[in-house]
Amino acid sequence: MESSNLTEPIDVLEDGKSFLRLVEYIGDDFGIVQSARVSFGQGRKTEEEDFKLIRYLMLHNHMSPFEHIVFKFHVACPLFVRSQWFRHRTWSYNEISRRYTSKNIQFYIPERFRKQDLSNRQGSVFSDEINNDIARNTVKKQTELALNAYNILIEMGIAREHARIVLPQNMYTEFYATVNLRNLFHFIKLRISPEAQWEIRQYAKAILEILEETVPISLDAFKEKHDLK
Amino acid sequence: MESSNLTEPIDVLEDGKSFLRLVEYIGDDFGIVQSARVSFGQGRKTEEEDFKLIRYLMLHNHMSPFEHIVFKFHVACPLFVRSQWFRHRTWSYNEISRRYTSKNIQFYIPERFRKQDLSNRQGSVFSDEINNDIARNTVKKQTELALNAYNILIEMGIAREHARIVLPQNMYTEFYATVNLRNLFHFIKLRISPEAQWEIRQYAKAILEILEETVPISLDAFKEKHDLK
Amino acid sequence: MESSNLTEPIDVLEDGKSFLRLVEYIGDDFGIVQSARVSFGQGRKTEEEDFKLIRYLMLHNHMSPFEHIVFKFHVACPLFVRSQWFRHRTWSYNEISRRYTSKNIQFYIPERFRKQDLSNRQGSVFSDEINNDIARNTVKKQTELALNAYNILIEMGIAREHARIVLPQNMYTEFYATVNLRNLFHFIKLRISPEAQWEIRQYAKAILEILEETVPISLDAFKEKHDLK
Amino acid sequence: MESSNLTEPIDVLEDGKSFLRLVEYIGDDFGIVQSARVSFGQGRKTEEEDFKLIRYLMLHNHMSPFEHIVFKFHVACPLFVRSQWFRHRTWSYNEISRRYTSKNIQFYIPERFRKQDLSNRQGSVFSDEINNDIARNTVKKQTELALNAYNILIEMGIAREHARIVLPQNMYTEFYATVNLRNLFHFIKLRISPEAQWEIRQYAKAILEILEETVPISLDAFKEKHDLK
Incomplete structure (x- = not known):
């Protein structure tokens, strides 16, 4: 996937109204390694050692180095998905306000129930x-x-x-949401689970696709840890 | 107000369906003073000096001592109020889930629009x-x-x-919510403002009544700071 | 242990200078159950069912109901322990300031190295x-x-x-610290581990003793989850 | 200042040992405007209107749009400055650990007391x-x-x-620190104040220099609000 595609909106619920779009991000797998190595007073090493360190950090729950990688998303989703999403208190949000505008009111109609x-x-x-x-x-x-x-x-x-x-809870809303990779992994872990509602799982999957392109080594370690491979 | 009244539910929107109830709390005005004085290596002083210290802390934005006072509420409010409330990320919440139960579905019908x-x-x-x-x-x-x-x-x-x-956004929901006094003051400041929606202002006012009984000195200083007297 | 003993200072490092003291707390095992059951629109059940629910919540990582239980501690520990402690950003702290006072300067001298x-x-x-x-x-x-x-x-x-x-890092400092049970469990998990420094492990152990008296069912489930029995 | 200079280390305490370095950042003044406008269901407007909106948000304490701008710093400072810094619980930190390494131990010796x-x-x-x-x-x-x-x-x-x-508290330590602009402004407000210790004020000033280059409009509004012009 090229960088130009990386920030293309993904039509998560396939109704032409939903989307998840990566606006911008900071850091990458190397940034995690860099932040972690300051603990040991060490600098850059070989790629293989970087790879091993990221796996070690993930599997031993040393999650603080993952906080220096930050993603900003632009999302359109139904209100009931938004309410599940906003329970995550470690994200930054700015949402459209229906106190301010009546523009562009749309609803989510499931294909299959x-x-x-x-x-x-x-x-x-x-x-x-x-x-x-x-x-x-x-x-x-x-x-x-x-x-x-x-x-x-x-x-x-x-x-x-x-x-x-x-107005019912299948009304669409729209927001910007910024989060670091540690907390994003926590979100994915909870929201990709079979216990989560189908709709928010699709958003979690869309985020996974984006992580595949941006932090592949960390994502691989995360999937191994949580049996998502 | 006696302690027995302190934890009585308040019918905030006066429709017999809404309520805000103090479940329990920890600490009081003296707890703030106690936490603040550890900075100076000092213990208890006279009541007048306690009073002055709380005003000083409030007016000079030294808010950390207010974090040791904690309130747990039980709330019933419409979904649209809940969404405004849950934007406050420093609270702990447990909410009824409409994925789990169809019991007791009720709606808020405003008296006046x-x-x-x-x-x-x-x-x-x-x-x-x-x-x-x-x-x-x-x-x-x-x-x-x-x-x-x-x-x-x-x-x-x-x-x-x-x-x-x-189901529409005037459906009632119910939750437990725990917060420390520093963050509770922040909530009140934003939600009692004339810019806030009328319904959530009523909840902010109900909380003020409870603070009147539990932390009167801190509340007095807070009101002075934000011209709420 | 009687309630009067519950708030007695514990001499954690056994040098007559260190202490950990429970100042006050809010909530108990039943409070967790109460907060969790609001999700299902349910009230109190039998003690056995309470016990099972707490184990279920703990083992399935549904940790939000544990946030409504809050503990306030008073601690004296060496600076190097304080620095490890204050890395936990979910606590509220008020610490003695050596910008304000020269009183009562003491040092930690290990018995065994x-x-x-x-x-x-x-x-x-x-x-x-x-x-x-x-x-x-x-x-x-x-x-x-x-x-x-x-x-x-x-x-x-x-x-x-x-x-x-x-002044060196074995100087004693003193602080008040307030935290909810979810984050307290996280602290204990990290700080009671054999990877943690011996001194802070002693503080984690002292806190365990206090939880034994205050939230025995939750503690039991926590120990089972993390193989601490 | 060119981008190449923007990430040059600044010798904050002018002893050849201290530094503050911008590692990377995400977002700019326009990102704030973009996040804020989603509330109104609006997109980009003229530069003059962007400028006015940022001032409005800052002066009316609508700080959430400032959370989508994120800075990652690399810092070397004395331990006593680090302890003041780490009281800010909204940052992400990775610090050198003296449990891991004895390398490169240095001390801060003030020029003037x-x-x-x-x-x-x-x-x-x-x-x-x-x-x-x-x-x-x-x-x-x-x-x-x-x-x-x-x-x-x-x-x-x-x-x-x-x-x-x-080892004493003037020993140098080193860390990576990531924070969003809202919380960075809060840090600066507290740490550039005449009440703050001289050394940490120098770090706050160094950060101001970096904001001058990266988010000039927001910084201007911030300075106006807090009488820092």
Whole structure:
């Protein structure tokens, strides 16, 4: 992948509305090694030794050198994904505010719906038993009613911050998000897990693709540690 | 106020569904003084000197001694208030998960709606120009339609995590939240401001009432600093 | 242990100068369960189920409910231990300042010295090959010379903040430190490890004793997870 | 200043041993504007409007957009400066460890000493009343004795982690430190103040020089806000 592609938006949920885009980043695998070696009073060594040191740091939980690598993303995702994302308190966020603007309101309509797993409160699976057409239609129609109610309230002169309260959680939002690699790995570990909701897992996977290009050695060690290979 | 009242739930939005409740707390005005005095190698002094020290710390931005006082709250508020609240990354949160349960779904229906301020994108005011009955009815009806769509999706066997995406942002949520006094003051400063949305301001005011009972000297200094008297 | 003993200072390094003291704390094992159950929209259950839930949370890394339990300690330790301690950025600290006071300057003189492990840069072991009397004497004498130089500088009218720069890293310092149980467990995990320096391990052990009295179920689950039983 | 100069080490304390060096950074004044505008659902505007927006954000304490700009520094400073620096818990640090290496031990010997201000416990001033030659000599000699004691302990086979406890707080240390602009401004505000110790103020000033080159508009707004012009 060339650098020009590296910052192209990825259509994470494949509906033409979602995206994750790498805006910029600082540091690379060598930066981790450089920060770690200051502890020993050492400078650069061979590539092979760099590789071994990164694996050692990862597998022995010496995570502070990974904090000097920083990524800035631009994201569009549904509100319910945003709420899961913003539980991560080590990121920096700036989000579109529906107190400020009524522009460009869009909704996420799933292609396929998941079935409730009855033996596991949190679990869900894709299943042929679900009639996706009916479900999509139900969500779509409900979304249109909500937007309609919103517009009525706006036309009554009601404040945007009040009118928006009828808008559902599949509404798209947009934000900038900056995080260091240590905390990004923590995010991926939690959000790529089968316990996480399908939608946020797609964002975690998109980030993995970006790490493949930017910090391949660290990513390889991370995958080994967490059995993601 | 007696201690027994101190931990009574406060019905913040006066709809019988909202609440803010102090679960427990650690420390008091003297704890701040104690933590601050270790810097000077000093112990307890007179009450008057304690009072002066707290004012000094507050007015000169020496905020670290306020971090040793910690409050745990139990809160029920609408989702849109929760999203503003959780932007504060220095708190600890545990929230009800709509991936786990369909129990007790309720909605916030404002008594009075605010009007969009046309000269200030973020601004809003209560106004006689708004027909509150029509607005309430619009929100209420939309809320019923949303809950209806949710129930249809659930009956189709669709996972709760997916069905909930049609539920609007005036749905109530519930969480435990723990924070130290330094960061609580920061929250109040931002959320009691006239720039903040009316609903979250009511929560900030309810917290002020609790601080009045638990750390009166610190609160007095805080109010003086930020012209809240 | 009775509550009156719970807040007694522990002489961690057994030299009559060191101490770790629990000042106060908020919450207990039940508070963790309470915070966790809000996720499911559930209240209290049987003690056995509480026990199982805490183990489940710990072993599956659902650590947020442990953030609502908070401990405030009062500590006296050598500067080199303090520097290791303060690398933990999730604690709140207030430390005695040698810019403010010359009172009560004391030093840590080890009873027994550790030998450098030649095969492991970071390693050290207690060993009969070390002449502890000579080593103690060397440290003690050097410490006296340092304090003497400090006093000369002070008598010359030099500022305390400048004079103190000759004082060595075995000087005692004192601080208040507040932390939640999630981050306290992280501290213990790192600082009780055989890789940690012997002195800070003693502080980690003293904290373990306190947790035994205050959150026994959580501690038990923590020990099981990290093979500390 | 050219980019090549931007990352040159600055000899902060002018003794040939200290340095502060910008390793790399991400973002600029435009990045702040970009992150802020997402709130309004807006993109790029004119330079003049960018300038006004940055001033507005700074003066109204809307600091989150400043979090997306990140700086990585490489620093050599005395231990007592390091301890003040590491109280800032929002930075990422990797420091040389004297448990790992005995290489390159150096000490800071002040050129001029400050006099204790008798009316202000924390205060100090440069003064002709201080005999700097005697003071320098006292510190230098004490430093040599400490290093000598350290070497004796090392030759006895004692572990580096134990031998180093006799080394004084004017010993140099070295670290990498990464921070976002919001927290960097907070650091500068506290550490450039006349209340801060002279030595750390020099580091804060060196950082200001770097911000002049990298985020001039934000720095200008910051200086205006805090009367640093």
